[in-house]
Amino acid sequence: MVLLKKIFIIRHCEAHGQSFEAQLTDRGIKQAFDLSEFFSNIRIDRIISSPYERAIQSVQPLAKRLKIEIEINHQLTERILSNKNLSDWFEKLRETFVDIDLKLEGGESSQEAMKRIVEVAEEIFNDVTQNTIIVTHGNIMSLLLKYFNNDFGFDDWKNLSNPDVFLLKNESNQVTYERLWK
16 A cells, blocks of 8 residues: 655745744735635645744634644744844855855754754654645745755745745655645
């Protein structure tokens, strides 16, 4: 028997900034309801979210409709590029997609951030549930996708939307993914 496990990876909806407490914008709140509708015909067993307010708010309408408690997982927090205010952060971020061991002051390398989100995915794939949602952030989401396909790079990150949804499928230990949100 072939066992199929699915992880729906959601990048949070549009928010007022990048801080831990940043709330969804009015448009982001509407997007959260759109996400709930998007999943209306898909069985979901489990929802896991970054502790950031914008991530939790992005999935609250769906969790409420499905009567599923949102599990908080700190491994899904956004990657810290640096604890310094970098005027050239965009270029530095691009470099971290090429050199995944590059670590800026006070930050996390792509490799370190990738390791923690891959641990979450592996835990889910080894869990009894079949269909799990994880809600996270653009950079960390990109690193998970890069882990399963090294061609996923900086330009792919730039093309992500808020929200965005990818489906990771693990079929007999073969992991593939596809973008579902258009």
